[in-house]
Every structure is written in C-alpha cells, then in structure tokens.
Amino acid sequence: MKEEKSVPPESPSQGTFIKREGKAPDFTLINQDGKRVSLEDLRGKVVVMTYIYASCKYTCPLLETRLLDLQEVFKERLGKDLVFVSLSFDPERDTPAALRAHARALGADTRNWFFLTGPKEEVEKTLKAYGFFYEKQENGDFIHENRFTIIGRNGEYLYDVRGVTTNSEPLKEKLKEILKIS
Numbered sequence: 001m002k003e004e005k006s007v008p009p010e011s012p013s014q015g016t017f018i019k020r021e022g023k024a025p026d027f028t029l030i031n032q033d034g035k036r037v038s039l040e041d042l043r044g045k046v047v048v049m050t051y052i053y054a055s056c057k058y059t060c061p062l063l064e065t066r067l068l069d070l071q072e073v074f075k076e077r078l079g080k081d082l083v084f085v086s087l088s089f090d091p092e093r094d095t096p097a098a099l100r101a102h103a104r105a106l107g108a109d110t111r112n113w114f115f116l117t118g119p120k121e122e123v124e125k126t127l128k129a130y131g132f133f134y135e136k137q138e139n140g141d142f143i144h145e146n147r148f149t150i151i152g153r154n155g156e157y158l159y160d161v162r163g164v165t166t167n168s169e170p171l172k173e174k175l176k177e178i179l180k181i182s
Helices: 060-073 096-106 120-129 169-179
Strands: 002-007 016-021 028-030 036-038 046-052 082-088 113-116 134-136 142-144 147-151 157-162
Touching (some): 028 120, 046 060, 060 082, 082 096, 096 113, 147 169
Parallel strands (some): 082 113
Antiparallel strands (some): 002 016, 147 157
C-alpha cells in the first residue's frame, strides 16, 4: 500500500482525500447480527468504511451522520454496488447486540451497512493494517482520528478521507466519480 499526495479540499472540515494504491488489507469480523463478514464477501461493491465506537458522544456521531446522508443519496445503489462499514475499535463494549441497537437508533439500513466488531486481537490487527490511530483513555473514551476509507469493487485501496465531519458533499462527489454516476 503506497501513499500518494493529498488532494486538498475547499476547507479542512470537508476532508482531505489521500490517494492509496494496492490491495486493501483483508479482514474477517463479526457484524451486528453475529455473522462473519470479510472484505472478500464485499467484493464487487465499493466499500465506504469509517471507524467508530458506539458510546462516542463526540465525532463518531458526526461521521455516521455523513453515512446517513450518503445512505439517502445512494439508496438505489446500496447493496448493488455500494456498502457501508462502521468498524468499532471498542470490541469490549461494542458486542454484536450493542452494535445492532446502535444501528437501529441511528436509522442505518443494516442490509447494506455493516457494524463490525470481533475478538480484540482481530479488531486490533485490522485497525493496525489500515493504520488507524486510536488510544483508550482512563474514563473509557477514546482519542482517535476521524477517517473514512474507500475500497474499490476489486478490493483495491482507493482513498483515506480524513477530517470529514461537517459536510458529506465531497464524499458524495467522490463516490459519484467512483461509481460513474453523473
């Protein structure tokens, strides 16, 4: 996986797109229904992944709101050639049942939006493979980066998008480009 130059957005709150190359690291984790989901299972679809913990009261809800916006915009494409993944970095608290309740409260279409957790070692291995920074605090909260990862239909690592919290427009436009929608 090779990092290329960053493409600056109109403002930092819209996100910074970092072009990637190579195959996205594979993973096999557990979804909100207790079923195993691997990156290979999602082959043929563009994957938009974000990193969350369900009890977050700060930026995770903003990231998931961006996906809710995209869920509405791309409702005709979801499940056909586009899926969303929210990968929890708090597997001790974010059990499948907790993530199912979180997804329901959020209004996520869990047929095409997977909330993933798993054994701590597997989650940590996946997060490390994607270079995701997070650190647990004494109070149980986390310090973490805000990021989306976009993976192509054939498992290629396309982009990391950092800092998207206030506006889903840049993500929407990039997905239209990737999905070849006018």
